[in-house]
Amino acid sequence: MIGYFDAEDGNPKVVLEIKGQHRSWKQIPALFDTGHSGSLSLPIMDLIEVGAKFSNIGEATYADGRSGVDYLFSIKVRFNGIEKKVEASMIQNPKVTMAIAGIKLFSPFISFIDFKNGKLEFMKEGDFKKLLRKKK
């Protein structure tokens, strides 16, 4: 997976591909946020652009402490050689243009965040175990 620290704002980001009802995939950068316990939140414009289908409504607690309606859209996400169907949340603030990837999206992977060297890596559990065996 392509994970990196953005030189502009210093935040860890990942590159994802998303697809709604339209045929083509769209590549987007997403903020890697361990404080987001969901899978993926997308800006309104990205949802429109890929033709995401409004599928369900959810209830969630937002960063401002309020809990309320979470508008859910069915999309497919591709990263690190896997494809997942997710119910993505809509970022309701139209001024936010960056997607947010939460911990649930990366559940099949182990992540290493190297703050010192600005690196972000993901690997499958099996590969991680192999790496540990090599180091021993």
Added chain:
Amino acid sequence: MVKSPVPSGINIADLFNRGKEIYEEKLKGQLEPKYNGKYVAIEVDSGEHFIGETKNEASESGKERFPDKMFVIRRIGELEKISHHSFSPFSPCFL
């Protein structure tokens, strides 16, 4: 003509409130703490619920039985924490 993504006759606020009520009054005691961390999709007209590891899994098992329905989905136990703000036209970012 562009078809509305919201099925006709569905009032989002009403659906949300009914789902919340069903969870609090009927499902909370039944599902917590055994299924904490999993997700539940609630079909508000029948009151039936479907559990999954993810929102998508809960929704898909619900759609097998009610393909045309919209569900109210929440995390069992503590609500899902979303790291962006809720929508309010009065919050500073909109002014």
